[in-house]
Each structure stands twice: as structure tokens, then as C-alpha cells.
Amino acid sequence: MNRYLRYSIPLFIFAIIAAFLFKGLGLNPREIPSPLIGKPIPEFSLPTVENAETIVNKVDLNGKVYLLNVWATWCVSCRAEHETLVRLSRSGKVDIVGLNWKDERDKAQAWLRQLGDPYTINIFDKKGRTAIDLGVYGAPETFLVDSKGIIHYKHAGPMTMTLFNETLLPMIEDLKHKG
């Protein structure tokens, strides 16, 4: 019996993979994790991309409606959406807070120098811990957060002008009105 055991290892490995694939079919990688909507953003205390000494906390972001954009220099789609973000921040319609994810500081800084910096604050999450708390699946992702730090919307994938104008802007106007 032992001799079969040894040769059945590949079969077991495949069984495990297949189980995950089966589970994966029921999951949607682009789906918004609904539990986060209506909940506050997670607690964090992280330095900024510009300066390792400046520490930003969750409360520092409160007081304004903003977009929280998760990005990284290794992420190709982030590059694609960057021009849109720069355009948005120039329009003055909303503040954008960056969450630089699993990245290197000098690369991130060089990127901002070259492509323009749309962010009012840019948080440096090297370990990706806060991104995990936020349920980030892949960069880029953008959250709409109100002045009390409550998440109202999440978009996975690059930001587009259409998405902003048609979906986000009405929500932003609404939130600004309320709060």
C-alpha cells in the first residue's frame, strides 16, 4: 500500500487545487466586499511617501470627502489611470488620498515627479497591512470616503472619467451637501 501512497502525491495536490478552483468559481474577484461599505476605514498609522518621519493616522484624513486610491509603481493599470487622477485633482472637484501599496519609496517618488502628483496626502503602506484591512484585491482600487471616514463606494480597476462623472460625482455632491 505504501508504494501507492508515494505516487498519489500529485493526485492529492491536484485535489487541493481543484477544491480551490471550485470555491473560486463562486467568488467574484472584482466584487465589492459589501461588508466594508458603510463601515469606517480601518485604523492605521503610517508614514507618507514623501517623508518617512511624517506619520499619518486615520483621524488626520477626516473632515473632508475624499477618494482613497490604492496604487503602486509596479502596477500597470495604475499607470493607465494616473492621467485621469491628475486631471481629477486639477479640476478641484474632490481630494485624492493615495495609498501606495507594497512599493519602494524612491520609485514612488520618481513616479510622482514624472507623471504628476494628484494626491493631497500619500500614505506609504510598504507591508500592505492596511491594504489588506481595506480588502484590497489588486491595485488600482479606489474608495469613496466621507468626512467622518465612512466608506461609501469601492471601485476595483482603473478610474475613468465616465465612472467619476456618472457615479462618483453625484455621490460626492450628495455627501458634501450632508456633511
Add this chain to the structure above:
Amino acid sequence: MIPELGHFALILSLCLAVTQAVVPLVGSYTRTTSWMAASRTLAWGQFVFLSISLIILTNAFLANDFSVIYVAQHGNTKLPDMYKISAVWGAHEGSLLLWAFLLAAWSVAIASFSRNLPLEMVSRVLSVMGMISIGFLLFMLLTSNPFDRTFPVPFEGGELNPMLQDLGLAIHPPMLYMGYVGFSVAFAFAIAALLGGRLDASWARWSRPWTTVAWVFLTLGIVLGSWWAYYELGWGGWWFWDPVENASFLPWLVGTALIHSLAVTEKRGAFKSWTVLLAISAFSLSLLGTFLVRSGVLTSVHSFASDPARGVFILIFLLVVIGGSLLLYTWRAPYISGGGRFDLISRETFLLGNNLLLSVFAALVLLGTLAPLIYDALELGKISVGFPWFNKMFLLTTPFLALLMGIGSLSRWKHAEPSLLVKQLRVAFVISLLFGLLSLLPVFSGGNWLVGLGMGLAMWVATAHLVNLRDRLKHKHGFAGFWVDFKSGGRSYYGMLLAHLGVAVFIVGITMVSNFGYENDVRMSPGDVSEIAGHEFLFEGVNQIAGPNYNANRGRFQVTKDGEHIATLEPEKRTYFVQTRPMTEAAIDWGFTRDLYVSLGEPLGGGDWSLRLYYKPYVRWIWLGGVLMGLGGILAITDRRYRTARVRSAEAVNTAGVAPAVSGR
């Protein structure tokens, strides 16, 4: 009416596939010659009907028959004819048809070029191919019929994704599929051997050339894809570790291990069960790639339209094919005899090392690719494994591979004398060490150890193989001596040499481009000059031009170096009429040692543009290396050994004490 004929041809192919799966297999057990011989005819039948389907679908595109949903989605009257043809496999349904067609083409190739194989083997191999074909045809007919109609008929089609309107991408999928599907042959041989319990050197010799052909196609397909990504996506990158790219890279890694392991099995009779496992894995990973791309379980820039029903179907298919074959493996593998013994220092050991490294790397890539899914399924949150992780894993494994490559190809089978190896490789080692250290000097890289490592390893692979060549030609005289050796059975050796030199070239390419590449993202007004790596780019402004199915902004650059004119570059930003997504067409001045690369970003008003300028040293060497590997493979298959295999395999079969094979024709 004509598309229905295509649909009907698919159904007939399915009937033939079922027959092909059952009749020859039964015949091989009952020793009914006519039943076994039917496998060849049935393979031809399937091929004919799938050709009819493919031609009908192509014709629907060329004739703009938008009553066919698939054509209405991806065809367009304004599409140039070449892209109407490539649109056939430009999306899910059609690409499946291409898969099935290529599978039939491979089956026919086996049916035709298998005169020297025992009929029993041929019938089992074709039967397994028939089973795979059943899966694909059912998948198509049940969930993804390319011939479905729509009413009312739209006036105009939705057009092929503009990104895919490109020569490189028109031929990339067929090449890649030839590779994926080709591994089904190695798989079928392995299964047939497990079924028959005949896993000997002749089995390895039969499946070796087929596996190499598949590997060559896959290699060239990946090279094409990488090259396409480089010039078409406009970011100057050549590999993104995207799930779909990984889906092609995984079978390649395991396939590479397989062709090396097959060599050991053929020459020394060792590693048999391991080789079989690799053959099963290479094809399983090809299938898994299909699942990942089409089921929507992972997000990717390449994703096909995903549909849960399709996902369920492919998963069941995977369970049957992979699960079934691994079950067979578990049942039969314990009875496979071990091969010849070998010493610790021997070619066998080094090839085993190569196999393990390739497999470990493949496992790591698989883990990275599936990690988001695993995390999500375990409810640990959603993660994405990016570039940095894969690059780290690449750096962890591949240097050892390059090291082993140098030693392995020089050492002898069974027992290699360590002192002789040291003597042979001493010079190569010193040269590569010096070369690596030299590249660390401030004038070159200023102590960047990655550069030192890359250059040293490339030199090591190159010099070790040159030593190898020198030893081989020691007793031969001049070019004539080489030519005689080349013609008289040395081709597989020279193929190996060429492919391994391709690896050295590839290492130089990635080392140079990752460490000495420059990029500049700038805003420029007409008349501005931007300098990058000693090249001055003069921006002359942007004009509007009209293409067949798009409008474009075309920029114009004059590039000079030290006052000398180098090139005129004209990057474009296209807006296609139907799918209005803007597309960048980078302009590249290519060179053997460097590319100059410009792509247009966004108009910033007043004639200003944001632009991306790149200096990419030795980037062509990456693809050149891949092409050399492919050519090496082609050279190896033309080796005389495979053409004279008839006599020797017959001997092997008889000496193995198996009942004499019945000659089919």
C-alpha cells in the same frame, strides 16, 4: 444556412471524436487490428470536419455575416481582411474552435507520421487525443457555440478589440495553442504508455520529437506575445506576470523540464515515472491555463468574457482529464521499473537538478498566480501578488539553473569524473567570474550585484558550452569535420548548444534592460528637445491622420546623437471608430544593442503632449534568446536518430518481451 453547416460539422466531429476515443482503445485490448487501424481514419475525419467549421466561420467574418452572434460581436465591415481572419480566434468561442482544430491537426500528424510505431501504441495515443477532443467539442457545443445566430441582424459588427488588430497578435494565439495542444501529444503518449504498461526507452524516443515540436511552438508563441506587449501596450514592458501570461509560462517551464527528462529516459532509461508525471503536468497546466483565462476566477488584462457555466464545465473537464490521468498514474507508476544507476556526479544528477529547479519555479509561479484565489477562498481577504514577488522568485531559482546548465551539458552519463570536469570548466569559470566582477566596476554598473550576477552567468553558460564544443570537435578537422559531425547525427547536440546559447543571450537581455534602461515621462511642446541616455529627441508636433477603421494623432520626432541624425519616430494614438477606446502605437527605432521607444500620452492643450521616452539597451536580446531556443529545438528534431527510429524501436519492443506489434498498414 451556411453557418448551420458549420455547426453541423462540429456535431459530426463530436461523433467522430467519441468513436475515436472508444473503438481503437477497445481494439487495442481485444487485439482487433481493424479497430485499431480505424484510429487513423477517424482522426482524418475529425480533421476534415473541423476544417470545414473553421473555414465556414472565417467565411462568415469575411462576408460580414452579422447574423452570427460571434461575428456581430467581433467583426466589422471596415476591418481589414487580415484582421477579419484573425478575429476568428480573437475571442472565446472562436479560439476554442481553433483549439479543437489544432488538436485534430496534431492527431492527423500522428496518424501520418507514425508508420514506425506499433499500431497498438498509435491507437491508444489517438484514442486519448479523441477523449480530449470530446471535451473541447462538448464545451463548444454546450456553452460556447461560435455559430449561434441572432435576429434582427445588426447592420454593423462590434469589431475586434483594437488591441488585437496587429500582425503580432494575429499569429500569437495560433502559435501558443500549437504549443498547448502539442503537449496533449506528450500527454497522450504518456497515458498510452501507462495503459499498456510499456514505459521503455522506445516510448521516450517516440514522444521526444513531438514534445520538442510542441515546446518550440510554445516558446515562439510566448516570445511573440512578449514582443507584442512591448510595442503595443506602450509601457515598454515585455513581461507583466499577468495570470494569462503565467498560464502560458507554466506549461513552458514544465515542458522544458519534460524535454530534458525525456532525454534521460531515452538515453539511460531512468526517471521514467518522473517523466510521465511531467508529461501529464505539462498538459494539465495548459488546461488549467484555459480554465483560469475563461472562467473568470482571476482578473487579468487578457480575460475572456467569463461565464460561470463555462467555469463549471471546464472544472469538470479538468477533474476528468487531470484527475483521471493522475489516478491512472497512482495505479500504474509503482510498477514502473527503475532505470540504470548513476553516480552523484553525472549528467543524470545535473539533469535531475535542472528538473527540480524548473518544477520548483513552476510551483512558485502557480502559487503566486493562484494566491489571490486561495486567500479569497480561505477568507483571508483579497490580495494581489505583484511583479516584485515573481521577480524575487525568478532570481531565487534561475541563477542555479544557469549554473547547472554549464556543468550538466559537459558531464558524462552515469559517471562524470569530478577532476576532469574541474579541468574542463576551470577556464570558463575564471572567465565568467572575471567578467561578472568587471561589470561591477564603476564605469559599468557601479557595484550593482544583479548586473554582476547576470553578466557572470551569461558568460558562464556561453563559455561552458564553447568548451563543450571544443571538446567535441577536438578530433575533427576544420569546418569539414564539423559538417560531417553535424550531418551524421550531431544535430540534436547542436540544437542543444544553440538553445543553451539562447539562454545566455536571454540573460544578457534581461540584465541589461532591467538595470540600464532609462525612461522619461515628459511634457513637451512642439520644438522641445528631451535628452535620454545621450539621445536627443526633438518633438515636431502632432498631426491628425485617418486610417481604415480609425483616426489617429501622429507625433513626429527627430532623434539625434552627438548632432548626428539617428531616426525619425512617429508614434500614434489611435481612436477606433467602433470601440472608441484610445490605443497607443509606440514608435520604436530598433537596434541590436538598444531600442529607442516613444509613445504618445495625453494631449495637454496648446499642442503640448505628455510623452514617454524610453532607452532600452539590449532588449532585443530577450526575444533573440527565445528565438534561438526555438531554433535549437527545431534543429534537434531534425536529428537523423528520429528518422531511423523505425529499426531501433522495433528492436526495443521485441527485446522488451512484449508481443510483437501488429503492423497497421
